[in-house]
Amino acid sequence: MTNEELLVATAVxxxxxxxxxxxxxxxxxxxxxxxxxxxxxxxxxxxxIGHLVAIDDRLFPSLGIGERLYEKLDAAYVTNPDGTLPDPVSTEELKKAWFDVHSKLTAAFEQMTAAQWLERHTAVSAEDFAKEPLRNRLAMMLSRTNHVSMHLGQALLAK
Amino acid sequence: MTNEELLVATAVxxxxxxxxxxxxxxxxxxxxxxxxxxxxxxxxxxxxIGHLVAIDDRLFPSLGIGERLYEKLDAAYVTNPDGTLPDPVSTEELKKAWFDVHSKLTAAFEQMTAAQWLERHTAVSAEDFAKEPLRNRLAMMLSRTNHVSMHLGQALLAK
Known part of the structure; x- marks a missing residue:
């Protein structure tokens, strides 16, 4: 493997x-x-969990690797605070959504080259990206990884 | 910047x-x-916070970039559960330790090349590293970043 390939494989x-x-x-x-x-x-x-599924699901369009799968979770788990709306899916469906989104993202990530990781994501304009090349797809993926860690740490406190 | 440099700068x-x-x-x-x-x-x-300072402080020797600065926090904040030992430092000293360790780590990280990030850390043997090149310094730094996120998410719940 080249250094580029090793760096990308380490981040993934x-x-x-x-x-x-x-x-x-x-x-x-x-x-x-x-x-x-x-x-x-x-x-x-x-x-x-619903929040993480809905946010990570947005990585498909943001990183140019597919269409969203679980937009139906947004209202209950992103745009409104907990307890505002009824849960839109059952426990079984929520778990299926978690595994579906994350296994598909991982499979896509494993195919991406260094050059692709260094492209801009859709949340930054071409003009801004020319000035700030670190606002790339890798940065977004690492940010989402830390976002999962943050909420996983919280979930582990429940008892 | 080369792709290698961009990948490293994004991770840092x-x-x-x-x-x-x-x-x-x-x-x-x-x-x-x-x-x-x-x-x-x-x-x-x-x-x-004490736990994060003590764990991240170990990155100096593990990544070959210096000596430990706050080993004195280990007993109270790593090897024993909360409440076992008295707090070894004041609030002011704890904050100083956080900023000291993390600012020095960041300064060291900003000087490291891709080749250095891809070297093994001291927690893996040369023999194992030959078989598992992803157990490198970058992997350890990304792991510690997620460790901070996990506990920061928990700290934000306190009220």
Whole structure:
């Protein structure tokens, strides 16, 4: 492997490590555990998982690797705070959505070259990107990885 | 910049983004806020900050960029659970330790080349590294970045 390939594989490896940790936690959640709040008055675990699915689902169009799959989660888990709307999907469907989005993203990431990771994502204009080349697809992927870590850390507090 | 340089700068940019977010949260903490628990029966914010300082401090020797600065935090914030030992440093000293470790790490990271990031860290043997080249310094830095995100997400729940 070239240095470029090793750097990209290491960054994708970081994503896979965090998603793998989340996978094993999420796979075991019961209905009742998903309805627990991470702390008194804070979000339910179910809200955080739905939120991560909906946000990471946006990586498909943002990174130019596909269409969104779970836009139907946005209203309940992104645009409104927890408890505003009824849960739009069952526990089984929520888990399926998590695994579907993240396994498809990982498969797409494993095919991307260094040059592709260094292209701009759709949230930055071509003009801005010319001045700020670090606002690339890799930056967005690493940011989403940390976003998963942040909420996974919170979900692990629920009891 | 070459692709290698852009990939490395993007990864270091991810570290800087998360550490910057933590910096602004930590700078504002009062004594009283640091003593809050992130959830009932869970760690105090102070413990999490001390834990992150002590763990990230180990990056100096692990990445071959210096000696440890705050080994004295290990007993209270790494090897023992919260509440076992008295806090070894004051609030002011804890904040100073956070900024000291993280600003020095960032300065060192900004000087490292792609080839250096792809070297092995000291937690992997030369023999294992020959078989698993993704267990490199970049992988360890990205892992620590996610570790900060995980506990920062928890700290943000304290109220």
């Amino acid at each position: 490896g970081s994503w896979k490590q965090i998603i793998g940790r989340a996978d094993s936690v999420i796979a075991k959640y019961t209905d009742e555990q998903l309805d627990r709040h991470v702390a008194p008055g804070r979000n339910r675990v179910r809200y955080l | 940019g991810s570290w800087k983004q998360i550490i910057g977010r933590a910096d602004s949260v930590i700078a504002k903490y009062t004594d009283e806020q640091l003593d809050r628990h992130v959830a009932p029966g869970r760690n105090r914010v102070r413990y999490l």
